[in-house]
Amino acid sequence: MNAIILSALCGVVMMFSGILLKNKSAIKYVAIAALLVLILGNFLQFYGVYTIDIDSKGLLAFDRTGLFFNTIIFVATLVYFILSGSDMERVGPDVAEYFALIFFVLCGVTVLTSFNGLLMFFIGIEILSIPLYILTGSDKKNLKSNEASLKYFLMGSFSTGILLMGITLIYGATGSFGLQSTTMKSAITGFSSAGILAPVGLVLLFISMCFKVSAAPFHFWAPDVYDGAPSVFTSFMATIVKAAGFFAFIKLFAAKSADFGPGPAWQLILYIIIVATLLIGNITAVFQQSVKRMLAYSSIAQAGFMLFALYSTNEFTKDGILLYTAAYSFATIGIFSILTKMEDYSLDGFNGLSKSQPVLAFTNTVFFLSLSGIPLTAGFFAKYYMLASAIKGGGSLSLVIIAVLFAAVSVYYYFKVIQAIYFKEGVAATNTPITSNFKVALIVLAAIIIILGIYPTALLGFYYF
Amino acid sequence: MIPLLLILIPVVSAILTFFLKNGNAAKNWALIASTATLIFGLYALCPACKLTFDAAWLPLLGSRFSLSLDGLSKMLVLLTAISFPVVFASTYNNDYKQSNAFYGLMLLTQAGLMGVFLASDCLLFYFFWELALIPVYFLCSIWGGEKRIAVTFKFFVYTFVGSLLMLIGILYLYFLTPDHSFAIKSFYALKLSASQQNVAFWLFFIAFAIKMPIFPLHTWQPDAYEQSPTAVTMILSGVMVKMGIYAVIRWLIPIFPLATVKYADIIIIASVIGMIYASLIAIRQDDVKRLVAYSSIAHIGLMSAVLFSLKTIGWNGVMIQMFNHGINVIGLWIVADAIEQKLGTRKFSELGGLAQKAPVLAILLVVLAFANVALPLTNAFVGEFLMFNGLFQYNFWIAGVAGISIILGAVYTLNMVQKIFYGQLAPATQNALEINGNVQFVLIILVVVIIGFGVYPQPMIDLTKHIHP
Numbered sequence: 001m002n003a004i005i006l007s008a009l010c011g012v013v014m015m016f017s018g019i020l021l022k023n024k025s026a027i028k029y030v031a032i033a034a035l036l037v038l039i040l041g042n043f044l045q046f047y048g049v050y051t052i053d054i055d056s057k058g059l060l061a062f063d064r065t066g067l068f069f070n071t072i073i074f075v076a077t078l079v080y081f082i083l084s085g086s087d088m089e090r091v092g093p094d095v096a097e098y099f100a101l102i103f104f105v106l107c108g109v110t111v112l113t114s115f116n117g118l119l120m121f122f123i124g125i126e127i128l129s130i131p132l133y134i135l136t137g138s139d140k141k142n143l144k145s146n147e148a149s150l151k152y153f154l155m156g157s158f159s160t161g162i163l164l165m166g167i168t169l170i171y172g173a174t175g176s177f178g179l180q181s182t183t184m185k186s187a188i189t190g191f192s193s194a195g196i197l198a199p200v201g202l203v204l205l206f207i208s209m210c211f212k213v214s215a216a217p218f219h220f221w222a223p224d225v226y227d228g229a230p231s232v233f234t235s236f237m238a239t240i241v242k243a244a245g246f247f248a249f250i251k252l253f254a255a256k257s258a259d260f261g262p263g264p265a266w267q268l269i270l271y272i273i274i275v276a277t278l279l280i281g282n283i284t285a286v287f288q289q290s291v292k293r294m295l296a297y298s299s300i301a302q303a304g305f306m307l308f309a310l311y312s313t314n315e316f317t318k319d320g321i322l323l324y325t326a327a328y329s330f331a332t333i334g335i336f337s338i339l340t341k342m343e344d345y346s347l348d349g350f351n352g353l354s355k356s357q358p359v360l361a362f363t364n365t366v367f368f369l370s371l372s373g374i375p376l377t378a379g380f381f382a383k384y385y386m387l388a389s390a391i392k393g394g395g396s397l398s399l400v401i402i403a404v405l406f407a408a409v410s411v412y413y414y415f416k417v418i419q420a421i422y423f424k425e426g427v428a429a430t431n432t433p434i435t436s437n438f439k440v441a442l443i444v445l446a447a448i449i450i451i452l453g454i455y456p457t458a459l460l461g462f463y464y465f
Numbered sequence: 466m467i468p469l470l471l472i473l474i475p476v477v478s479a480i481l482t483f484f485l486k487n488g489n490a491a492k493n494w495a496l497i498a499s500t501a502t503l504i505f506g507l508y509a510l511c512p513a514c515k516l517t518f519d520a521a522w523l524p525l526l527g528s529r530f531s532l533s534l535d536g537l538s539k540m541l542v543l544l545t546a547i548s549f550p551v552v553f554a555s556t557y558n559n560d561y562k563q564s565n566a567f568y569g570l571m572l573l574t575q576a577g578l579m580g581v582f583l584a585s586d587c588l589l590f591y592f593f594w595e596l597a598l599i600p601v602y603f604l605c606s607i608w609g610g611e612k613r614i615a616v617t618f619k620f621f622v623y624t625f626v627g628s629l630l631m632l633i634g635i636l637y638l639y640f641l642t643p644d645h646s647f648a649i650k651s652f653y654a655l656k657l658s659a660s661q662q663n664v665a666f667w668l669f670f671i672a673f674a675i676k677m678p679i680f681p682l683h684t685w686q687p688d689a690y691e692q693s694p695t696a697v698t699m700i701l702s703g704v705m706v707k708m709g710i711y712a713v714i715r716w717l718i719p720i721f722p723l724a725t726v727k728y729a730d731i732i733i734i735a736s737v738i739g740m741i742y743a744s745l746i747a748i749r750q751d752d753v754k755r756l757v758a759y760s761s762i763a764h765i766g767l768m769s770a771v772l773f774s775l776k777t778i779g780w781n782g783v784m785i786q787m788f789n790h791g792i793n794v795i796g797l798w799i800v801a802d803a804i805e806q807k808l809g810t811r812k813f814s815e816l817g818g819l820a821q822k823a824p825v826l827a828i829l830l831v832v833l834a835f836a837n838v839a840l841p842l843t844n845a846f847v848g849e850f851l852m853f854n855g856l857f858q859y860n861f862w863i864a865g866v867a868g869i870s871i872i873l874g875a876v877y878t879l880n881m882v883q884k885i886f887y888g889q890l891a892p893a894t895q896n897a898l899e900i901n902g903n904v905q906f907v908l909i910i911l912v913v914v915i916i917g918f919g920v921y922p923q924p925m926i927d928l929t930k931h932i933h934p
Contacts, residue, residue, distance in 0.1 A: 319525070375595040384632070391636045397664065400636075404629035411625055415618065423606045423614050460525060 001062065002041035003070050003110040005052045010034040011103035018096025028085040031099040035081060038106070039074045042067060059120045065318055066113035068463045069247050072322060073109050076240055076329040077102070082441050083337035087232045090432075091138055098138060098233075101131035105241060112248040117177035118167045121252060125163065125212065128244065129156050132237060136229040148228025155211070155221040163208035169201030179252070206269075209252070212245040215307060216276040219300050223284075226296035231345075234292065235336030238299040239329035246306050250321060253310060270311045271399055277304035278406040285413045292345045294413055295335065298371065301410055302328055305403065308386035316392055319460055320385030326459055327378035327452065331367040334445050337438075338364050343429040350417055351426025357434060361421045363442040368414045370449050373407055378452035383407065467509050468532035469518045471542060471579045474502045479572035488564035492557065495568035499549035499575065506546025509534055510928075522589070527639075527646040532583040536931035540784055541582040541704075541711055544791045548703050549575050555799045555907040556696045559806065561608055570600040574700060581708050587635050587647040587716070591628070594672075594712075597705065598624055601697060610692040620689040623682070627672035634668030638720070652720050659723050666724035669717050670732075677709035677765050679732070680739025690758035695802035698754065702761045703795040707787045710768055714780070718772070729773040733859075736773070737867050740766035744873035748880070753801040753811045756881055757794065760837065763870050764790050770867060771852040779855015784929040786848030789836070789918065793845060796833040796911040800826065803900045804885070808893050813881065818890035822897040827886045829908040834882045836915045838875045844918035847926075 017030045044051060046067045081099075088098050108128030115121040133156065137149025171177060207218065214222035226234045281301030288294035306324055309317045338360050342349050354361035370379035390400050421428075452459055478498035485491045509516060516534035523529075534542065549571070561567040577600065580593025598621070605617040635647070641661070642651040657665070675682045690698045718725050740763045747759035768786060771779040803826065804819070805811050820827035836843035839850075849871070857864040900908075918925060 369599075374599060375592050376599075384636075387633065388636050388639075391633070392640050397633070397637070400633050401630070404633060405626065407629060408622060408626045411622060415621070419606070419614055419618070422603070455523075457523060457525060464525070 001050065001054055001056070001060070002045045002052055003038060003067075003074075004060075004107060004114070005054075006038045006041045007103050007107040007110055010038055011100045011107065014096050014100035014103055018094065018100075021096070024089045024095050025086070027096050027099065028081065028088075031085065031103075032078065032081050034103070035074060035078050039071065039078065042070045042074060042110075046071065056116075059117055060111075060114045061116040062114050064463065065322075066247075066251075069113050069322060069325065070110055071462075072326050072329075073106070073240055073244060076243075076326070076333060077106060077236075079330060079441075079445060080236060080240070080333045080337075083333060083438065083445070084232045084235060084340065087337070087340045091230045091232060092140060094138075098135065101135055102236065104131045105236075109240070109244040112244055113251070115248070115251070117179060118170065119177045121248065122163065122167055124248065126160065128241065129160070129212075132156075132233075132241060135233040135236070136225060138233065139230045142230075144228040145230060148225045151228075152221060152225045159208040159211040159218075162204050162211075166201040166204030166206075166208065169197045169204065173198035173201065205252070209245070209249045210273065213242055213249055213303050213306070214300050215273050215303055216280040216300065219277065219280065219303075222300055223293060223296045226299065227290070227293045231292060231336060231340040234296070235333055235340075238295065238336075239332045242299065242303065243306075243325040243329055246303075246309070246321060247325070250309050250317070267311060267396075270307060271396065274304050274307045274311060274399065275402055277301070277307060278403060282406045282409045282413075286409065288413070289347055290345050291339060291342075291347060291350065291417060294347075294417075295332070295339075298410065298413065299332070301406065302371070304406070305383060305386050308390050308403070311399070312389050312392065314389055314392050316385050316389035319463075320382070320389055322463065323378070323385055323452075323456060323459060324382040327370055327382040327449070330445055330449055331370040331377075331379060334367040334442060334449075335364060335371075338442070341430045341432055341434065343431045347416055347420050348426065350420040350428050351424040353421040353428035356428055357430065359439045359442065360430075360434065363446040364421060365418050366446040366449055368418055370453070372411045372414045376450060376453045378449045378456070380453055381456040466518065467505060467516060468534055468583045470505050471502060471509065471546070471583065472532070472576050474498060474505065475572045475576035475579065479569045479576065482565055482569035482572060485565045488560070491565040491568045492553070495572055496550060496553045496557070498572060499546075499553055502575065502579075503546040503550050506543050509542060510539060517585075522586075526588065527644070528588040529586050529646075529648065530589060531586045531648065532580075532589075533585045534583060536928045537711065537714060537784060538582050540788050540925070540928055541707055542579060544707065544788050545575060545578045545582065545704050548700060548791060548795055551795060551799075551907050551911070552696050552699045555904050556802065557903050558901055559696070559802075561694070563607075567604065567608060570604050571696070571700070573600040574604070578700075578704055578708070582711060585649045587638070587649065587652060589647070590712075590716070591632060591635060594628055594631075594708070597708065598628070601701065601705070604697045605689065605693040608694040608697070612688070613692045616685075616688040616692040620685040623675050623685045624672075627675040630668045631672035634665045634672075637665050637668070649716075652716070655720065657721065657723075659727075662721040662724035663727065666717070666721040666728065669721070670713075670728075673709040673712045673717060674732075674769075675709075676712075677706055677769055678762065679766065679769050680735050680742060680762075683739060683743070683762050686762060687755055687758040690761075691752065691754045695754075695798055695805070699795045699798040702758065702798070703791040706761065706765055707791060710765070710772065710783065710787055713769070713772055714783075718775075725773065725775070729775065732773045733770045733863060736766040736770035737863055739763070740770070740867060740870040741873070744870045744877065747877040748873065750877070751812050751814055753804065753813070753881065753885075754798075756877060757797050757801060760874065760877065761790075761794055763874060764794075767849075767852060767867060767870065770863070771855050774856050774859035774863075776855035776858050778858070779852050781926060781929040782848045782851025782853075782855060785922065785925045786845065786852060788925065789844040789848050789915075792911055792914055793833060793836040793843075796829075796908060796915070797837060799904060799908060799911075800830045800833065803904050807897055807900070810893055813884040815893045816885045816891055817888045818886070819897055820886040821890060823899045825905055826900045826908075829905075829912055830886065831882060832912045832915060833908075834878045836919075837878045839871065842916065842919045844915045844922065846919060847922040 017027055021027050089095050105128055108124050111124030115124055133153040136152050137145055139145035211218040226238055281297050285294050285297035309321045370377035373379045373383040387400055482491050482494055519531040574597055577593050577597030584590035584593055602621045606613055638652055678686050743759045743762035747756050750756040768783045771783050836845045839845040
């Protein structure tokens with residue numbers, strides 16, 4: 001409860017800071033301070049201290065996993081503020097409002113990690129989504145940004161409609177928004193007692209969540225939106241928001257697996273969706289010339305791996321999604337923070353970066369290695385846990401083999417950037433001078449990724465002990 | 466403690482090397498560090514010292530940082546420990562741009578190789594397996610020849626796909642172990658059904674076969690050897706290909722005995738085809754590097770065929786030959802590099818009569834060439850004798866066909882010696898000088914090892930008798 005209230009309050013504070021403070025970098029520091037307060041509040045609750053406690057009448061339930069996920073999300077946002085905060089100033093004049101919107105998104109995230117019924121789930125999704133439509137279109141004079149925003153808004157509303165329809169049908173069938181009701185169980189396991197309403201509702205829920213996490217074949221909005229939105233906000237959307245969507249997805253469908261184990265029909269649907277997502281994300285990413293668009297497709301491909309957490313639910317799933325969120329978000333935020341500083345977003349724009357900016361080149365390489373899942377980086381253990389959960393669940397070995405073959409394909413396009421950075425001649429130009437603070441932050445981030453890659457207990461230890 | 470030091474010294478010195486600004490300092494430091502590793506590697510041969518190390522690593526996953534040294538590991542640890550100082554010393558006069566990065570990556574490669582040969586925990590093994598690959602990718606792509614980017618990338622993707630399949634295999638076995646552990650003992654204790662073995666066997670074997678490489682998965686190799694900087698090629702062909710053979714002995718055959726027997730014939734036939742095929746191509750080569758590359762495929766093919774013939778005497782031969790082939794092939798690369806550095810070409814057609822100008826080099830090369838064709842009194846003879854003995858026990862006809870490669874080996878090796886060193890003095894060799902002192906020194910050491918173990922191979926044979934982790 002701490003985090004929900006605090007994040008909303010922080011958003012309000014940021015809105016007013018825009019009126020009171022004229023200095024833009026001061027606004028950034030206020031945002032960082034507010035985020036630190038938020039992290040502290042969440043941490044206190046994680047260790048059982050409730051500073052703000054409101055009885056939600058059972059609509060919200062806080063557990064360690066959700067709170068720990070909040071912490072990861074907040075820390076990733078902190079990294080994002082530190083690395084990319086100053087890039088927001090270049091998008092437009094309303095910096096304080098961007099920060100305020102981001103805090104509202106975080107509020108949505110905290111609701112999504114603690115919902116205890118479909119009603120709060122829906123509210124969480126909406127709080128999460130609406131600020132994003134604004135952020136996507138924040139580059140007001142840029143037509144691509146406008147188009148992306150409109151597209152995202154229309155498609156998003158449509159999927160929200162489907163979501164609401166699904167919730168309504170389930171409510172109609174079961175008479176409850178709760179997750180635990182026995183009718184919900186029968187809705188998932190078969191088409192028997194609950195009639196047709198609940199299963200159809202569940203399928204609609206599933207489709208709209210696939211849309212939110214850009215799983216194929218509901219991914220069509222993602223490349224255009226990620227490409228059209230200002231790069232700083234793409235970074236935020238592709239990492240933090242997507243991870244939160246996944247967490248809610250898994251919480252909704254898999255967290256109650258004690259009640260209803262994943263059945264064969266369920267696994268078949270997911271099998272097809274995972275393979276389609278991996279196929280479309282990876283194969284399309286191979287042909288991109290713009291690094292930004294390549295990352296958009298690669299984020300679809302990464303979603304394919306995260307869907308493994310839904311495919312089989314066991315003790316690896318929870319660790320896996322926590323680690324995947326951390327590994328993927330840190331690396332992608334790092335890459336985007338460098339990308340936004342590049343003059344040219346195409347692959348050739350990175351040629352010779354190792355000569356002109358050795359620190360950027362090295363850290364960028366670490367981030368890409370992590371995304372490819374190379375051992376000694378956090379990305380390896382993220383993928384490891386996902387594969388382990390699938391194999392442990394006795395799931396199909398063919399799915400795992402397909403997944404690793406696509407992981408090898410992803411190496412192809414990630415390494416194209418590394419090749420440009422280190423092995424090709426050129427003058428990679430940045431559009432702003434690179435400050436030494438930025439370099440230090442990047443090195444710390446790269447070090448964290450390597451430490452997590454050698455010793456992931458550093459992260460999961462917090463969770464377990 | 467010794468096994469840990471064998472990994473720790475290269476890792477720590479690699480990190481330090483990255484921060485050295487002066488290129489010469491990096492070079493000297495790498496030489497010193499690798500010599501220190503060599504001293505510990507020699508010390509590890511003593512039978513009395515404690516040769517295991519075990520520490521907690523990933524308690525949540527059931528993986529421990531455990532290392533151990535048996536006869537098989539010792540052989541390869543020694544090879545790794547010898548190769549790096551030899552490579553550094555013989556290429557001392559080569560200048561590399563950003564040499565601190567070059568030597569740092571080389572030392573990291575050494576750490577990875579050591580780890581592969583020492584690990585007695587499967588996940589740890591996988592980590593080192595990858596750690597040995599990634600620095601090599603950067604080494605070849607930055608300092609390699611003209612076509613380096615595409616060629617190295619092919620090499621990288623090939624091996625990466627292999628390792629990912631192996632990772633699935635590792636996970637598959639892990640969940641079958643009752644105590645959920647990656648320890649080699651738990652893996653050995655597994656009682657796998659035939660159908661389980663048949664699947665998991667291939668997941669592991671493809672990774673190892675790509676690394677060795679076995680026909681038809683060898684296509685990355687000649688290009689990669691040719692395009693890599695010679696110092697890296699020495700490590701690739703001298704030490705790194707042994708990773709595949711080592712892994713087959715250590716992990717594959719003991720864990721999947723039924724599948725091994727079932728698929729042995731297919732693998733032996735592929736290996737023998739690869740031997741003959743590579744030897745025939747080697748005869749047609751005009752480039753020293755490509756010739757040695759193909760000859761290396763032929764030698765590795767023989768080792769893999771003998772491995773799957775599952776005869777003890779053959780295995781002893783393979784283990785001895787892994788070490789000897791490493792020494793011999795590094796020697797050949799040193800000669801190739803010396804010629805290229807001095808004369809600027811590696812083509813036979815442009816060379817000739819070099820013996821008149823560089824008699825010492827000629828003598829040393831002839832010894833290396835004899836070792837490459839496994840003449841008696843060279844180290845390779847013992848190994849090949851034992852290997853053919855094993856193969857002969859397995860199947861007369863296969864041994865016969867494989868034997869053709871000995872003749873073909875003599876053809877291309879002696880042909881190379883003849884074209885480079887004898888005959889008319891070619892324009893390129895007109896102004897050739899004798900090789901530098903450091904190269905002479907290194908080659909003489911190698912030749913002493915070759916003849917020493919050729920005359921008295923007993924210590925090596927003793928080492929091969931102790932192969933249980």
